[in-house]
Amino acid sequence: MTFMKKLLTYLLVFSGVVVAITFRPDSLTKLDIEIITPSSGRKDKSLWKKVFKITGAKCDALTTSSTEQCFADQDKKFKKLDKSLKSSHKIIWTFCGGYEVDKLMGKLAASDYSKTSRKIIIGFSDATPLLIYMSQKYNWTAIHAPDLTNMAQKNKSPESYDSLIKFLHGKTNVFKISDLIPLNERAKTLDNVVIQGIITGGNLTCIESTIGTPWQIETQGKIILLEDIGIKDYYLDRLLTHLDNAGLFNCVAAIIFGDFGANATALKILENFASKMSIPVYKSESFGHGRNNLPFGYNFLGKITKRQKTSEITMTQTEQ
Numbered sequence: 001m002t003f004m005k006k007l008l009t010y011l012l013v014f015s016g017v018v019v020a021i022t023f024r025p026d027s028l029t030k031l032d033i034e035i036i037t038p039s040s041g042r043k044d045k046s047l048w049k050k051v052f053k054i055t056g057a058k059c060d061a062l063t064t065s066s067t068e069q070c071f072a073d074q075d076k077k078f079k080k081l082d083k084s085l086k087s088s089h090k091i092i093w094t095f096c097g098g099y100e101v102d103k104l105m106g107k108l109a110a111s112d113y114s115k116t117s118r119k120i121i122i123g124f125s126d127a128t129p130l131l132i133y134m135s136q137k138y139n140w141t142a143i144h145a146p147d148l149t150n151m152a153q154k155n156k157s158p159e160s161y162d163s164l165i166k167f168l169h170g171k172t173n174v175f176k177i178s179d180l181i182p183l184n185e186r187a188k189t190l191d192n193v194v195i196q197g198i199i200t201g202g203n204l205t206c207i208e209s210t211i212g213t214p215w216q217i218e219t220q221g222k223i224i225l226l227e228d229i230g231i232k233d234y235y236l237d238r239l240l241t242h243l244d245n246a247g248l249f250n251c252v253a254a255i256i257f258g259d260f261g262a263n264a265t266a267l268k269i270l271e272n273f274a275s276k277m278s279i280p281v282y283k284s285e286s287f288g289h290g291r292n293n294l295p296f297g298y299n300f301l302g303k304i305t306k307r308q309k310t311s312e313i314t315m316t317q318t319e320q
Contacts, residue, residue, distance in 0.1 A: 027165050028151065029056035034089035035148060037062040038081050039126040040069050040098020042149065050152035051095060059095070066099035074100075078107045085134075086116050091168065094123030096149040101126045102209050105133065109214045113138050120168070123147050124293065128202030133215035135200075135298035141317065143167070144202055144225070144287070145295035157292045164295045173317040175295050180256060180282040180304065180311035183271055187254075187280035187311070195280060195304040197253030199296055199315050201225035208239050211246050220251045223302040223313070227258035227288030233265045240273050254280045254304060256313065259288025280304070282311060 041062025135142035274281035300315040
């Protein structure tokens, strides 16, 4: 830090202004990270070098696109994933999203990780089924958060990184999202009521793909956080209708919709869906594929409380 930056920081602190901690790339090299590539790769070799540099970890560079992953050697890819999951590394972190986790889940479910030391597994988007299964089946600490390409490119908001880095360094066990807007009357009328539930969720399209599988998402009594990107309006409505028809919203504590892209019609669909639900439904812009992707933890205890203009969810990791 330069002298002027130090001076500015001291002045801000002295004046009572809270200074946000920004993500430092070297903070990751102090962590025991294993890079996994269960989804697509990236052809840009410079991006791989950036990820290797900020983590101090390496893996075989995967340079196939989502379309090319349709024809990938799944046995070979699963062997690499299985080896990583059974390794001694404490943190398993996805390189990027894309496509193919679904095609590996059958082999994953047929394997046994009960004697493997529990780990922290991080990712989002296509990694959703993996996060859901390892948290439900083996009680691993699964975190829906920016992947390593996001960390290397710094293409998310500073807040998206800060609480995650603090958590990984053992400085907090709590994640917060503070911009919840009620989408239905049930959420609007809950004055001075704390809604509690265990946290689950992730990418809506990927969650739908778990229905009818051994790794199907468990939702009863839980607070579900959902996000997605680039889906057509009618398909968004179809996805929500399918989950509802499949009973996944029965006995749910609450639903929180995250970022679904800058699409006014999508918001109307979410509002229309929420209006028909008897449980509280909220909207947030703090997690998903957009600029903000604040972390949330699977199996964390979530508490939604009403504030002056918005509501806030506090998610606390319970004892493992």
